[in-house]
Amino acid sequence: MSSQQAGRPRTIKLLVGYDGTGYSGWQRQKHDSTIQGEIESRLAVMTTEEIVLHGAGRTDAGVHAEGMVAHFRTCSKVSCEAIVRGLNAMLPGAIRIYGAEEADPSFHSRFSASGKQYQYSVFTGRIHPPQLRLYTLHVTSPLNFHALHDCLKLLEGTHDFSSFENSGSRDKDDCYGRGAIRTIYEAAIHEKTRELFVFQFTGDGFLRNMIRNLVGTLLDAGRGKITPEGFAGILQAKDRTMAGPTAPAHGLQLNKVLY
């Protein structure tokens, strides 16, 4: 926070991690504590400017991130190193700045992104360990992993994901005119321990609540409530009422943003 005199305009890119527990999501809100709001208020202190922080995406209340990317423009001369140190000193431990760097003026955390990777963590043991309770969904019914793998393979590629989009939730900022069509590069299961696995989704973008709707429906398939053929039918139907429930927020984490 050394020199704060106004200088040439700069674009600063931040790499951000957060524990979403207790926050009302990423996006700034008037009365509730949000990740964007918490960081913006500290940046304002540090730069003595009114800062608008643009995130690569929005995460819902309770959703976590390890690799959120955001950017802001400033005329302050505060070094990137001082931004990291200063923000981490001022922010609560639930929000950490992993790095800051100068970016090209044309860089936009959202519009420059080529994709994102999310994971959804599931704990399958009988009792949910206290230290995992805020970061994993607890599922005690037996799951058919063959069925899950079959469904995940169906998701890879370019599809209209309307069946997994919450109604009335289409993002107004979507400047690509691609509707509900998205490409999933990879949809996979990674086993972390005998009782803990993650669904991992990498794609060019995701609709609002899409991963939580996918996971809720996948778990129905894992429990045998729907078959892989039924799952394929849901995807093809482009009808949200066909899909399963929305999985809770706390199992979800944004792993990284791709550029």
Next chain:
Amino acid sequence: MSSQQAGRPRTIKLLVGYDGTGYSGWQRQKHDSTIQGEIESRLAVMTTEEIVLHGAGRTDAGVHAEGMVAHFRTCSKVSCEAIVRGLNAMLPGAIRIYGAEEADPSFHSRFSASGKQYQYSVFTGRIHPPQLRLYTLHVTSPLNFHALHDCLKLLEGTHDFSSFENSGSRDKDDCYGRGAIRTIYEAAIHEKTRELFVFQFTGDGFLRNMIRNLVGTLLDAGRGKITPEGFAGILQAKDRTMAGPTAPAHGLQLNKVLY
């Protein structure tokens, strides 16, 4: 919670895990929320008796457990399975009952124990990840692991640990007349990831704050503030004022109780 009629007296042994964040430790207190207090109040509901829960030890405010053992006596006929299900349904997610079983009337969670194992978790990366912040100590200064290993080896065996006991803290319940003499079976470092390791201590018992005082002093040795020879001198001095600071509670976890 089926049949609650009074029957023959039973001794029930519980295996308990908890996230100590936000609790005032294990031991029941009048005005503060504690692990013992939370479980006892649910047991009273379930058995319609006034239940006293005896833990294998006390953990301080903020300390976690994965394998605390506790017992209580009851004349209720509630099955062990129903005790586990009922307690977990009533307790907050931060406290979990991993199991309940009938024990011999002579069983005492504390006096029957032959030892305990604790771990103290240390994160050494530059930025403390939000999801680890409540369960690991963040240490950014470089640590000399050779020195740490040398010090840990000095701790193994039977010693008078007065230098690592908080003054005035001798446990009034110590019926063994062994003063500050304890035996550490194993003191080791386990690397979990490149940036996360745990100190693991297994012994026949530990004095109040002993592990936190050991870890604070070990970290001083790891940073080069004291040599392994100096560490040996501190142990031999039997003088608390010689040792390093008390490491914070949140890195500490009771792994298991040995019988």
